[in-house]
Structure formats: C-alpha cells, structure tokens
Amino acid sequence: MFFSSSEEVTPGLSAEPGPSSSTPAQWQLNMRGRADRISSSVGSSGGYSNSRAACGSNQMFFSSSEEVTPGLSAEPGPSSSTPAQWQLKISGRADRINSSVGSSAHSTPALPHPGRTPQRDLNMSTSSSTSASASASHASSVIVAVVEGRGLARGEIGMASINAKYPELVLSQFADTGTYAKVITKLHNLMPVEILMPDTASVKGQGTKLYSLITETFPSVTFTPVLRRYFNEKKGLEYTQQLCVPEFSTVLMEVQTKYYCLASASALLKYFEFVQNSIYAPKSLKVVFTGSEQTAMIDAISASNLELVVNHRDHRSEHTLFGVLNYTKTAGGERRLRSNILEPLLDEVTINSRLDTIEELLQNEELFFGLKNAIAQFLDIDELLSALIQIPKQETVPVAEAKITQIIKLKHILELVPSLKAMLQHSKTPLLEAYCTSLEDSRFNNILDQIKSLINDDTSYMKGSLTMRTQKCYAVRPNVSEFLDIARRAYTEVIDDISELVAQLGEKYSLPLRTSFSNTRGFFIQMRLEGVVLPAGKLPEEFIKVTRQKSNYSFTTVDLMKMNDHCEEALKDIFHMSYVVVSKLLNEVYEHIHCLYKLSDAVSMLDMLLSLAHACTVSDYVRPEFTDTLAIKQCRHPILERISGQQPISNNIYICEGTNFLILTGPNMSGKSTYLKQAALCQIMAQIGSFLPAEYASVRIADQIFTRIGVDDDFETNSSTFMVEMKEVSYIIHNASSKSLIIIDELGRGTSPEEGIGICHSICEFLINMKAFTLFATHFLELCQLQTLYPNVENQHMQVQHVRGGDGRAEKVVYTYQLSRGHSEDRHYGIRAAEMTNLPPEVIEEAKTVAAKISQKLWAKHYSDPATRKQRADYRLVTRLVQAARNSRLDPESLRQYLKGLKRQYLAEIQNATESVEIEE
Ligand SMILES: Nc1ncnc2c1ncn2[C@@H]1O[C@H](COP(=O)(O)OP(=O)(O)OP(=O)(O)O)[C@@H](O)[C@H]1O
Structure with missing residues (x-):
C-alpha cells in the first residue's frame, strides 16, 4: 500500500449539477478563467516552490487515524532506538539535504552501460546504471556509507549510496589497495554531502587509515560515525529485498554474499529514513550493484587535471569537456553525460551502438530535431520517481501540495510518451529501436487513464508560481468532491475580490496599479513610476510594506493582507481535499509506477546521445573506430x-x-x-561514444586513464x-x-x-x-x-x-x-629565457658551457653502471624477439638470419655493458 488515509472521496457527487447552475465543464472554465486572468496579469516572481500556505504551516494537516505504512516498519528504526551520535547530528541535516534536492539541476547519472548489444545497454542502465548514477550526482544530496573489512578482510570495501533526489540505491564492494585509490575515486565521483562510517573506524586518535584518508581528502563533507551494529549485513539484505523493485531484483542474487556492501546499505537506509523523516515504499527502489569492471577508471586528480567536469581555475566555467559536450535538455541527460565522462565505457559493442545512433541522428535531421523537441519537454523523471516512492511520516500542507504537484508532473510526463515513441518509430539503428520497444509498455497508458479519470484533461505542469498554484487548485475534476468544489468556489471569490480591490484603489487614487503575486508575499500591488504623478507627491498612507526596485513600487494594504489570509485558508482546504483524491489515485497507480524507470533511462540516454550529436554539428567531429592503435589525424584540443x-x-x-x-x-x-x-580527452570522448575533433580517429580502448600534470x-x-x-x-x-x-x-x-x-x-x-x-x-x-x-x-x-x-x-x-x-x-630553455634579458653575453656563454658539461656528465654517469646496461640489453633482446615472432611475413631462412643478427647485436651490447665508460671531468 503506497499511501493510506482515513478519508474517502465522497461518492455520489458526480451526479450533482455544478455550481452557479452551469455545467461542470463550464464551471471549470469559469473558475479557471478568473484565476488565469489574474495569473497572466501578474508578473511571476520566481519559479515554482511551495506556496505561502504550504511554507507557513508545520502543524499536522490531517487528523488521519491511520499510520502511513512504512516500508521498514517491522524493523526498529532510528526513530525508535536512536543512537546518540545520530541524535546529535540530526537537526538541520534533513533540511540541508532537502534544500539541495530542490535546488540542483545536476546529479545522479543514469548509468551508461557497457553491454554486448544495444538491448544490453538498455538492460544495463537498469541494472548497472549504478556506477553512472552513482558517479554523477554533483548535486550534493548523496549520502554514502562506507565500511572496511577487518583482520584478514582489511582492504575489502563495502559502499552504499543513495541520492535524496533519485530513487536508486547503489551498492558496491571491491578490494582496494593500501592507498585506497578506488574508494577515494568513487567518493570523488559521488560528491556526497555526508559520509557514514562505523564508529569503531573513527575512534579519536585510533581511527583507521581509511578513516583518516577520507576525512583528510573530503574536509568539507560531513562525516558521521554510526554505531557499528547498524552496519548489519543481514538487515541490509532484508531491507534491500523489501525495497527493491521487482524489475531489478536480479541484483539480489549478485549481492547476497557481498556482506560489506549489505552492511553499508543497512546503516545507510536506517540513517536516511531518520534524517529525511520519510521512508521508501516497499518494492519501490531501484537497487544496483556496481563493480569497477565495466567502466574505465579515471582517478579524481586526473579528472581535475583534464578539466573533465570542473574547471579548476573557475568552478563555474563551462570550459570543461562536459561544457563542450553538454547540449542536454533534461536534468537526467545532463547527469548521464557527466557520469559517462567520469566513467567512460569499456565495451566496444556498446560504444559502437551509440556511435551508430549518433551517425543516424546526424544524417536524419527530422529525427534529430523531432527527438530533441520531444525530449526537451520532459521533467526530471528520477526526481519525480524519488518523490513518489517516499512515504512521508507526517501529513502536512506542504506534503499535500507536493503530492498534488507530483500527480500533475506524472500526468505531464506520461502524456509525452506517445510523441516520443512516434519519433523513435522512424529510427533505424538498433539502440533507438530498442528504446522504442521499451516504450511499448501498456503500463504508461494504464496509469494515464487512471489519472485522467480524476484529474482534469488540461491540467499540466507549467512554469510560474501562480500559474502552477492555479493548476494545483483545479487539478482534480469537478464533482469528484463536493467540499472541494465549495472550497474552490470560495477561493475564486477571494481572487475576484482581490482583483476588484486593486481596481478600486487604482480608481480612487488615479494610479496605474497592477495585481502581482509571489510565493513569499502572496498577492500584492505593483506600480511603475514612469509618467506617474503621485497625489501630494507621495504614496497614499493606505499603502503599506512599500519596497522599491528600479522604477517599480511594490506594496500592499491591510485589506489585501486579510484577503491573502482568506486565500491561504481556502487553499489549505483545497489542497487538503485534493490530497485525499490524489492519495487514493496514487495508491491505485502505484503498482505500475516502475515503468517510469524505463522511461527515465530512455529519456536520459536519448538526451545524452542528442547532445553528443549536437556537439558534432557545432564543430567538425569525426567518428572514431576501435583498433589496437591510437592514431588520430589532425587532432584538436x-x-x-x-x-x-x-x-x-x-x-x-x-x-x-x-x-x-x-x-x-x-x-x-x-x-x-x-x-x-x-590525447586523453579524445580517448575519453571516444569511450563515451562521442565523435572526435579530428580528421580521422582510431582508438585503443583504455581500461584506465592516468595523468600526472605539473603545476x-x-x-x-x-x-x-x-x-x-x-x-x-x-x-x-x-x-x-x-x-x-x-x-x-x-x-x-x-x-x-x-x-x-x-x-x-x-x-x-x-x-x-x-x-x-x-x-x-x-x-x-x-x-x-x-x-x-x-x-x-x-x-x-x-x-x-x-x-x-x-x-x-x-x-x-x-x-x-x-x-x-x-x-x-x-636545450637549456632557462638560459634562453635569460638571454632575452639584459644579462651580459659573457655570463650567458659561461652558463651554456657549464650546463653542457653537467648534462654530459649526468648522462654518462647514469649509463655507466654495467648491471643496468646488461639489463637493458636483455630487455631489448626480448622485445626484438617478440617482434620477430609476430612478424609472420618472414620466411624461415630470413627469420634465422634475423635471429643470428640479434644474437650478434646482443653479445656486442653485453660486452659493451661491462666495459667502463669514460666520464669527462
Ligand atoms: N595546438 C595549439 N593551437 C593553438 N594554440 C595552442 C596550441 N597548443 C598550445 N596553444 C597555446 O599555447 C599555450 C601554452 O601551451 P602549453 O601550456 O600546452 O605549453 P607547454 O609546452 O606545456 O608549456 P610549459 O612547458 O610551460 O608547461 C596554451 O595556453 C594555448 O593557448
């Protein structure tokens, strides 16, 4: 059960005539017309966020007698047995995470998947989108739990991470070296807001090496010690089984003996539930396991040196590889691109299937622009899914309002599926065909039909706080709930009164007044100063809370403030009653909701591929091929x-x-x-499936890319x-x-x-x-x-x-x-530089002579050691032998001659090596 409420939608009202004796449809139009009139006449101040009513109230909104069904309710949660350490750190944590959730446009990557076929690419992004998803989120809403094995298992690392914004639990377990390079790289890619470790690893003065390394490397990330007993692999497996969406349940086979990642999952889920004050609904979470085998590893220093996603001179600069390739239209596409850049693919088949798609997009303009337009209208599906599957522990006005927004977004997204599918039907490449097939899922229509039975046809997600408020007010169809209809009538009347009041004030003072709205002020009055003569040279006393911005005055009156209060009251009632309807609706559609994971995967991948194709059109790029040679003709940075x-x-x-x-x-x-x-950037571009800035490119797939670049x-x-x-x-x-x-x-x-x-x-x-x-x-x-x-x-x-x-x-x-x-x-660049100054010529000449002697001496000294010279001769012999063995064109006689020559050469080198080398003094 997704949600429970003690209130039922009042039956039998649908037979009732609409208000003011008009038909329900007319009534709906009338009501909307009024609200829309106002919303279009006022300037929208700021984007969508909670309305004043929502923000202003902390009290319980419902007097529901039923408890929300918790996904983990059988378990003693932190709420029932809170560890002292948690308790101390909790306050403010949820807010921080929540605010970052709401604000960032970036984050979890929906993983790129290496796979053997495009279909595999599809499946993998469900099963392994992990590393991608894991790796991306630079929207600091990620919490990670890390635990290391003890005794003989030291070096075995278990990690679990979850992003408050995306419904994906990413598990990983791997053996790391003494430098813990893999953990650090993974943490860098995840960019967590908080890291959890067992308290035993972080005892003051006796913390483990891993603990010291993590706290030193990530000084700005909150570190939270959690009682070791919460790192419980048995509980981890139980939680994972309870929460995992059936579609991804194969992961359970994969992780059931991975004790360390399960232990991390157990601590993480408990902690997350605690700070978020909500729990995940059962069977709602995408759970993925990621090893480090499927993607090329790029350590954090190299990612920074190469300016892959952040420009280290200016963090806001777009002069990064990500900036060059990013033409994405959705948050999911952006996350996916970012994660791919940080963890490029290793699988040639998958890379080539992406390249085929880009080639098709470049050749078929109609498909390119059609898909781009279709994709651009999508909202952040991961974010919506995450919100849909989290069950709030309290039912407040903001929660009610958020749920109504969610159903509107869900409808908006589902209505876009047919046009996306229609565009994909024109495609020829296997990857696009596979995505098209994945969208032929009857659940999309089923959910939409259910939504449409209770939500107005023309309700849709829109920008602008007042516009969206209007959408929420009138989301539920008329005649579904009598009380809702009455509350909406009351709301509309207040809105009309506000319009009238402002018009009367304008007439009274002969001033060009406008009604405006913002989330923080509610309705207020605005007036442009230009060409206005104020009575007695100043604003009337009646106008209070005056602010001035450039040539605009903003103010209100006591009456308007009262009306705003009435408006808020009416809104609360509307949200309350709409919430009852929406909750019931969500309960009904909940069992189908997991098809959104597919949709999210398709949209983010298509967005990324369109973005890569777009980058090719901006500059002249070429498709790479994969061989055992890195050969790029006329390569550009x-x-x-x-x-x-x-x-x-x-x-x-x-x-x-x-x-x-x-x-x-x-x-x-x-x-x-x-x-x-x-060279490194092109290597990465090729391995994410991008074309390259060159005339021709052949690339050998690299398992890892390392850089050491001098400061x-x-x-x-x-x-x-x-x-x-x-x-x-x-x-x-x-x-x-x-x-x-x-x-x-x-x-x-x-x-x-x-x-x-x-x-x-x-x-x-x-x-x-x-x-x-x-x-x-x-x-x-x-x-x-x-x-x-x-x-x-x-x-x-x-x-x-x-x-x-x-x-x-x-x-x-x-x-x-x-x-x-x-x-x-x-030679001697330093001396050349000195030459360009006013130093006397004789000083420069002397410097050149001394430098030449020193370098000769250094060289001779280095090569004078007989053992080293012999070693090199051995190495050269082996290399030449291997080359000869590979050279299949040599006939036996030539090969014998060649080998004889090698032997002579080798003996001469050995003899040479043992002779002393003269060092010029
Ligand atoms: N292929 C190129 N085309 C155009 N401009 C270039 C090219 N390569 C380098 N530059 C310009 O020259 C500047 C210096 O290049 P770079 O830093 O690569 O030199 P460097 O040899 O590594 O220098 P140093 O040895 O001092 O580190 C760059 O900032 C860039 O503006």
Whole structure:
C-alpha cells in the first residue's frame, strides 16, 4: 500500500449539477478563467516552490487515524532506538539535504552501460546504471556509507549510496589497495554531502587509515560515525529485498554474499529514513550493484587535471569537456553525460551502438530535431520517481501540495510518451529501436487513464508560481468532491475580490496599479513610476510594506493582507481535499509506477546521445573506430577549440604496441601540455561514444586513464610539489596496466636536475616495460636517449622558431604548435629565457658551457653502471624477439638470419655493458 488515509472521496457527487447552475465543464472554465486572468496579469516572481500556505504551516494537516505504512516498519528504526551520535547530528541535516534536492539541476547519472548489444545497454542502465548514477550526482544530496573489512578482510570495501533526489540505491564492494585509490575515486565521483562510517573506524586518535584518508581528502563533507551494529549485513539484505523493485531484483542474487556492501546499505537506509523523516515504499527502489569492471577508471586528480567536469581555475566555467559536450535538455541527460565522462565505457559493442545512433541522428535531421523537441519537454523523471516512492511520516500542507504537484508532473510526463515513441518509430539503428520497444509498455497508458479519470484533461505542469498554484487548485475534476468544489468556489471569490480591490484603489487614487503575486508575499500591488504623478507627491498612507526596485513600487494594504489570509485558508482546504483524491489515485497507480524507470533511462540516454550529436554539428567531429592503435589525424584540443572560438593548430597522435612510449620535448609554452591533454580527452570522448575533433580517429580502448600534470612553478612549495609528484607517479605505477593510457607532463621538477633526471629515467623504464600507451613530456633532453635504447620509444617535439631581434642579440621565440619527429634542439630553455634579458653575453656563454658539461656528465654517469646496461640489453633482446615472432611475413631462412643478427647485436651490447665508460671531468 503506497499511501493510506482515513478519508474517502465522497461518492455520489458526480451526479450533482455544478455550481452557479452551469455545467461542470463550464464551471471549470469559469473558475479557471478568473484565476488565469489574474495569473497572466501578474508578473511571476520566481519559479515554482511551495506556496505561502504550504511554507507557513508545520502543524499536522490531517487528523488521519491511520499510520502511513512504512516500508521498514517491522524493523526498529532510528526513530525508535536512536543512537546518540545520530541524535546529535540530526537537526538541520534533513533540511540541508532537502534544500539541495530542490535546488540542483545536476546529479545522479543514469548509468551508461557497457553491454554486448544495444538491448544490453538498455538492460544495463537498469541494472548497472549504478556506477553512472552513482558517479554523477554533483548535486550534493548523496549520502554514502562506507565500511572496511577487518583482520584478514582489511582492504575489502563495502559502499552504499543513495541520492535524496533519485530513487536508486547503489551498492558496491571491491578490494582496494593500501592507498585506497578506488574508494577515494568513487567518493570523488559521488560528491556526497555526508559520509557514514562505523564508529569503531573513527575512534579519536585510533581511527583507521581509511578513516583518516577520507576525512583528510573530503574536509568539507560531513562525516558521521554510526554505531557499528547498524552496519548489519543481514538487515541490509532484508531491507534491500523489501525495497527493491521487482524489475531489478536480479541484483539480489549478485549481492547476497557481498556482506560489506549489505552492511553499508543497512546503516545507510536506517540513517536516511531518520534524517529525511520519510521512508521508501516497499518494492519501490531501484537497487544496483556496481563493480569497477565495466567502466574505465579515471582517478579524481586526473579528472581535475583534464578539466573533465570542473574547471579548476573557475568552478563555474563551462570550459570543461562536459561544457563542450553538454547540449542536454533534461536534468537526467545532463547527469548521464557527466557520469559517462567520469566513467567512460569499456565495451566496444556498446560504444559502437551509440556511435551508430549518433551517425543516424546526424544524417536524419527530422529525427534529430523531432527527438530533441520531444525530449526537451520532459521533467526530471528520477526526481519525480524519488518523490513518489517516499512515504512521508507526517501529513502536512506542504506534503499535500507536493503530492498534488507530483500527480500533475506524472500526468505531464506520461502524456509525452506517445510523441516520443512516434519519433523513435522512424529510427533505424538498433539502440533507438530498442528504446522504442521499451516504450511499448501498456503500463504508461494504464496509469494515464487512471489519472485522467480524476484529474482534469488540461491540467499540466507549467512554469510560474501562480500559474502552477492555479493548476494545483483545479487539478482534480469537478464533482469528484463536493467540499472541494465549495472550497474552490470560495477561493475564486477571494481572487475576484482581490482583483476588484486593486481596481478600486487604482480608481480612487488615479494610479496605474497592477495585481502581482509571489510565493513569499502572496498577492500584492505593483506600480511603475514612469509618467506617474503621485497625489501630494507621495504614496497614499493606505499603502503599506512599500519596497522599491528600479522604477517599480511594490506594496500592499491591510485589506489585501486579510484577503491573502482568506486565500491561504481556502487553499489549505483545497489542497487538503485534493490530497485525499490524489492519495487514493496514487495508491491505485502505484503498482505500475516502475515503468517510469524505463522511461527515465530512455529519456536520459536519448538526451545524452542528442547532445553528443549536437556537439558534432557545432564543430567538425569525426567518428572514431576501435583498433589496437591510437592514431588520430589532425587532432584538436576540444576545450581550447571552444575557448578560442577558432580552430587550434591540429596535430597527429600515433601510439601503437610497437611504439607505445612517446617522449615529447619543446620549450615552455610550445604546446606540450595541450597536446598531451587532447590525447586523453579524445580517448575519453571516444569511450563515451562521442565523435572526435579530428580528421580521422582510431582508438585503443583504455581500461584506465592516468595523468600526472605539473603545476606551475612555485619556489615556496617545491618540496611539497616533489612529494605530490612522487605520490601521483607511485599511484600510476601501482595501478596502471598494459591497457592503460598514461599522460605524464613535467616530472622531477621539484628536485635537483641530477635527481630529477634519475627519477624520470627509472620511471620511464618502468613504464616502457609495462607496455601501457604513455605520453611523457619533459624538459630533460637527456631522457631522449631512451629512444636509442628501447625500440618502442619515440621522440617527438614541439617546433618553435627563433627570430633574432634588431639589435642582433635579443631573440624572439615564435610558437608553431606543430609536432615534429625527434627531440627538441632547444636545450637549456632557462638560459634562453635569460638571454632575452639584459644579462651580459659573457655570463650567458659561461652558463651554456657549464650546463653542457653537467648534462654530459649526468648522462654518462647514469649509463655507466654495467648491471643496468646488461639489463637493458636483455630487455631489448626480448622485445626484438617478440617482434620477430609476430612478424609472420618472414620466411624461415630470413627469420634465422634475423635471429643470428640479434644474437650478434646482443653479445656486442653485453660486452659493451661491462666495459667502463669514460666520464669527462
Ligand atoms: N595546438 C595549439 N593551437 C593553438 N594554440 C595552442 C596550441 N597548443 C598550445 N596553444 C597555446 O599555447 C599555450 C601554452 O601551451 P602549453 O601550456 O600546452 O605549453 P607547454 O609546452 O606545456 O608549456 P610549459 O612547458 O610551460 O608547461 C596554451 O595556453 C594555448 O593557448
């Protein structure tokens, strides 16, 4: 049972004649006409929110004798046995969450699903939309519970999260490393408003490493210790079984032995019920389990470095990848895009099915614009679902009003389904066909028919607070409830009286007065000052609470305030009686309501795909193909392109298994970072199913994308810069695989050149052996020697031109932003920079000589160690052998000759390695 109320709709009234002897339809029109007249004559102040009546009252609205049926009623909830810690933190928490719920346009992503077919993509977004949904919500209305295994199970993490705004419980459990990188990344993506952990993990002074890391990394997020006993996996499973919508119940099989995520779910649901003061209806919640296998992992630092969803210089700026691709029309589409960018797909079939769809949308303009128009009219379905399935513990005026709004929104949304389906019927790609099929669900019509039996045909969701108030007042059909009809007549009369009063005042003082309405003031009077002569040079005494904004006066009178009170009283009655009807209606439609999950999935995915297609039309993008090579012809940086408004200089990117390590050199400001970032951004774009800013693109799917990008030099923080560098690199080394994409920009700057080169060199060698695709930008030209040592390394540089100044000494650098093979000839950028100053020439020359000697010495020293040199010779031999084995074109004789050559080469290298290397002093 979804809702219960002691009051029944009064039967038998439908046979009654309407008021004022007119027919019900006429009466309805008359009543609406009056209210609409006023609503159109007044300026709407602010968007939709609770009316004054709703806001002003905390008292119980109903004298209902029945209790609301709680989904978890059998369990002792926090309300009955509140832990002390909870009690302390509760006040204000619900408000904060609620206010963020109401205000944010962004949030939970409806997950992108990797799957093998488009149909799978559909199903997955139901079953795994998790990570997406989980990951998105930057609308801080997410609460997360985290628990870690103890003893031998240390490192096993269970997480459960729920967004007050979206009806989805996301569970995850995974083994993490000692750096807890996965937990931190997941939390970063979720952006929770509050994190719950067992009190035992956070005992002062003895907190676990995970606890310290979480509280240090998320200082602005509220941390709440919860008694360990609430992290109860048995209860977690029971709650999940009770709450899970049947359509998603396969998840129960998946999680039944995942004790840690179930334990988190148990604590989270209890806590959520407590702070929200409402519970979820049984069988109403989408429950999903997300591992980290289906999406590529992008750690929080990389997401920030690449400016995926937030620009770290200006948080409100749209100069992010999200900003470039976001042409979505719905909150759900926006969330889905955001979550996809943070967690791109791994499954080639799913990505290609999205690309097919985008291609169709680009080729079929009618379909593109038709779908866009259809999608743009949808409201936030997830938000509505979430509200529909939460059972308030108290029945107040705001609750009543909210329920009426919900039924109006539900009707509005369901009425849009046929036009969306009709548009999709023109499509040819499997993904769109699959969404079209998913909308052929008789439940949509059933619910709508039931709604229409009690709600007026022309009731619909509209913008503007007064307009929406009118919609709510007249939502229920006339003759359904006699008392409701009487209350509405009373309301209309007060509205007429208000109009009349304002007209009389205008006549009395010969002033151009207008009736206005706002949620905070109710009805009030407005007057423009221009061309107005005030009697006795000032406003009449009768006008009180005067405010002035530019050339507009706003005020009221004692009589108008009284009328407002009458209006509020009448409204309360209307909402009360409409609520009784609406609650009963919701009870009836409740069993079908879960088809909205399908609709939400379809709308958000279509919105995202339309948005990606739209981005292609704004700039010239190309469809990527998936191979084992990253090869992008004339690639452009997507964000730079958007910022500058003109095409940046394009460059080719080529990395393959044989040449998987690229060393990029070039002076400061020559475009190295831009080049590196555009490679990573294009990789992500390809893996969410977007076209790319290039002439041709082939992409190897990356399981993870890592970046280490240097911050600007800061002499004061050099030591900490070095530590940050080392931590970031160590994270990459511990987590990257041969299928990863790694971007490293400027490593080893926070220490002496000698150490810097040494560290860079050993890290490079480690990564070269790992076979990940790596782009490594550096100012240490010494590293370019790696190309001669390893066949899979290639040097590239950013070209610059040096233009001599008129006085023959000062030199100007012209940046071409063009990539070229080989390493940069521009050594000692610092000295070049110094040359451009007024330093005496002899000082510069001496600096050049000393620098050259030092670098030669460093290099020679580094390569003088016989053991290291032997190791490298071994590695080169193995690499060449593998290449030979793969080269199927060689006939046996050529292969033998080739192998002989390799042997000779290897022996020479070994001998060389043991000879001492002369170091020039
Ligand atoms: N391909 C390009 N087309 C047009 N402008 C570019 C391009 N690449 C870089 N730029 C411009 O040059 C500026 C400097 O580029 P970037 O930061 O990539 O240089 P860098 O070589 O990494 O510098 P540093 O070594 O100092 O970090 C960018 O802010 C951008 O405005």
